[in-house]
Amino acid sequence: MNKRALPLAKVYGLLETGPVVLLTTTHKGKPNVMTMSWHTMMEFEPPLVGCVVSRNDYSFEALRKTRQCVLNIPTADLAAQVVTCGNTTGRDVDKFEATGLTPVPATFVAAPLIAECFANLECRVADTRLTNRYDFFVLEVLKAWIAPGLKNPRTLHHRGYGAFMIAGDTIRLPSRMR
Amino acid sequence: MNKRALPLAKVYGLLETGPVVLLTTTHKGKPNVMTMSWHTMMEFEPPLVGCVVSRNDYSFEALRKTRQCVLNIPTADLAAQVVTCGNTTGRDVDKFEATGLTPVPATFVAAPLIAECFANLECRVADTRLTNRYDFFVLEVLKAWIAPGLKNPRTLHHRGYGAFMIAGDTIRLPSRMR
Numbered sequence: 001m002n003k004r005a006l007p008l009a010k011v012y013g014l015l016e017t018g019p020v021v022l023l024t025t026t027h028k029g030k031p032n033v034m035t036m037s038w039h040t041m042m043e044f045e046p047p048l049v050g051c052v053v054s055r056n057d058y059s060f061e062a063l064r065k066t067r068q069c070v071l072n073i074p075t076a077d078l079a080a081q082v083v084t085c086g087n088t089t090g091r092d093v094d095k096f097e098a099t100g101l102t103p104v105p106a107t108f109v110a111a112p113l114i115a116e117c118f119a120n121l122e123c124r125v126a127d128t129r130l131t132n133r134y135d136f137f138v139l140e141v142l143k144a145w146i147a148p149g150l151k152n153p154r155t156l157h158h159r160g161y162g163a164f165m166i167a168g169d170t171i172r173l174p175s176r177m178r
Numbered sequence: 179m180n181k182r183a184l185p186l187a188k189v190y191g192l193l194e195t196g197p198v199v200l201l202t203t204t205h206k207g208k209p210n211v212m213t214m215s216w217h218t219m220m221e222f223e224p225p226l227v228g229c230v231v232s233r234n235d236y237s238f239e240a241l242r243k244t245r246q247c248v249l250n251i252p253t254a255d256l257a258a259q260v261v262t263c264g265n266t267t268g269r270d271v272d273k274f275e276a277t278g279l280t281p282v283p284a285t286f287v288a289a290p291l292i293a294e295c296f297a298n299l300e301c302r303v304a305d306t307r308l309t310n311r312y313d314f315f316v317l318e319v320l321k322a323w324i325a326p327g328l329k330n331p332r333t334l335h336h337r338g339y340g341a342f343m344i345a346g347d348t349i350r351l352p353s354r355m356r
Contacts, residue, residue, distance in 0.1 A: 010338075016215045017335035018196010035355065037194045040218035042230055042312050050228055050314065052220055079351055080244050086355040113188075130308060131334050136228065138312070157195035157335075157345070160188075162353040164197050167335070168346025173257055175340040177213065177264040 001104050001115050006144040011047040012075060014119050014146075015039060017167065019155035020082060022117060023053065024103070026110040027062035031103050033092035033114065034083055036058045037158040039071070044178070047141040050127060054135050058090040063137060068109035069124035071139075072117035074109040076154045076166045081116075108142045118147040179282050189225040190326040192251060192297050193217060193323075193328040193342045195345065197333035198260060199294060201231065202281070204288040205240035209281050210268035211292065212237045213260055215336040217249075222356070226304060232313050236268040241315060245303035249305040249317070254264035254332045259294075286320045296325040305308045317353035 006014075015021075023036045039051035049071065051058050065070055074082055081099040086097040088095060096103055103112030106122045124144075127138035158163040184192075193199075217229035227249065231238050241247055248249055253262055259277040266273060267352045281290030284300045291298040298324075305316035335343040 013338040013341075016196065017337060038219045040228060041216045042228065042314060050218060050312075052218065055308070075347075080329045083327070083353045083355075086202065086353055127308075127311075130305075133305075134226070134228075134316070137218060138308075146270060152343075154346075158355070159348060160191040160356060162350050162355075163191075163348050164351055164353075165330075165348045166346045168332075168344045170337060170341050170343045171254075172340050173256070173261045173342055175261045175264055175342075177261075177336070177340075178338060 003145040003147050006140060007142060008141060008147040009045045010045050010071060011141050011144050012041045012044055015049060016041050016154065018157050019139060020074050022074055022082065022114055024070045024086060024111045024114060025059050025062035026064055026112065028168060031096060031099065031112050032059055032062060033085050033095045034088040035037050042138060048122060049123065049139045049141060051137055051139060052135050053137060056127050060135065063125065065066065068111050069123050069139065070106055070109060070111045070113055071121040071123060072086065072114040073119040073155060074117050076156055078116055079164065080167065081158060113145065118153050120145040179291065181323040181325050183312060184324040185261060186225050186319060186322060187223045189299060189319050189322050190222055193227060194219050195333065196338050197251050198264060200252055200260065200292055201237060202248045202250060202289045203237050203244060204290065205244055209274060209290050210237055210240060211263050211273045211279065213264040216268050220316060225316045227301065228317060229315055229317060230313050231315060234348045238313065241303065242309065244288065246289050247301050247317065248284055248287060248289045248291055248301040249293040249301060251297040251333060252295045254334055256294055260334060265307065283324035291323065296328050296331050298323040
């Protein structure tokens with residue numbers, strides 16, 4: 001896996017544009033992956049990410065019990081695999097087998113990195129106070145990986161019911177906002 | 179303002195792609211607007227939106243005290259105004275005057291709609307249990323407005339330090355995900 005460590009202070013730039021992510025878990029020795037779009041940055045450093053993983057999703061129990069996951073960010077060339085992960089459930093299907101995506105061991109968590117994704121964020125669950133009410137988890141990013149040299153990743157952004165926006169060009173504006 | 183009501187069940191499709199939004203408040207008779215990217219959907223209907231408004235932002239007190247706001251979604255033709263809102267503070271500047279953006283009365287909240295934005299979501303604060311720790315608010319969308327006929331809005335997506343991704347094309351995939 002040809003990736004370098006990304007400084008944790010730069011993680012927010014990956015997530016705040018709203019890409020579809022592939023969330024991986026490993027529970028009772030079984031790795032799984034789900035598509036997820038309901039996430040937001042909550043703090044720069046250490047990076048905190050809030051996300052909704054529905055209790056109807058097979059990954060919910062894995063995340064709640066193991067308190068670990070990886071957020072993997074795919075580009076549009078992985079659209080078919082992203083859709084397969086969204087259309088199936090880990091209850092019935094080995095999604096790595098179904099998609100051909102490659103699990104790679106992470107450093108700090110049992111959940112796997114997905115080799116084909118250009119960025120991988122190893123996370124622990126930091127706060128579950130809104131989990132019972134909203135299925136909302138606060139994650140802390142422990143380690144971030146990024147493919148070198150990728151300037152303008154063509155990420156997928158979900159609009160619902162099969163419609164996905166693909167990230168367009170990046171422009172530079174005289175903004176002083178971090 | 180040439181807009182129609184958008185069914186609340188369709189709001190998530192606007193926000194889950196991660197656009198920069200302009201959050202408006204009105205506190206003590208004074209309207210204000212800030213740029214914000216840290217938000218996520220939390221429920222389809224009624225639509226719940228989680229967002230971080232830092233206590234360093236002038237809008238924090240307004241949101242906490244009035245428990246009302248509007249999320250206005252700009253397209254790339256408003257980039258200059260978006261940057262002006264991000265580079266200034268309502269403590270010192272009347273941002274509507276500074277940007278020329280047009281405030282329009284909302285139906286359910288005192289905060290104004292921004293006429294130039296293609297979508298406007300009138301919100302009330304529904305939950306503040308994570309506000310003290312993370313400056314995180316759960317908003318409920320009470321009413322949604324959308325410009326008719328806009329199929330593929332060129333929204334702005336923040337990467338940080340002046341870099342903004344502009345929404346590219348929308349593709350259709352055989353996804354069964356809502």
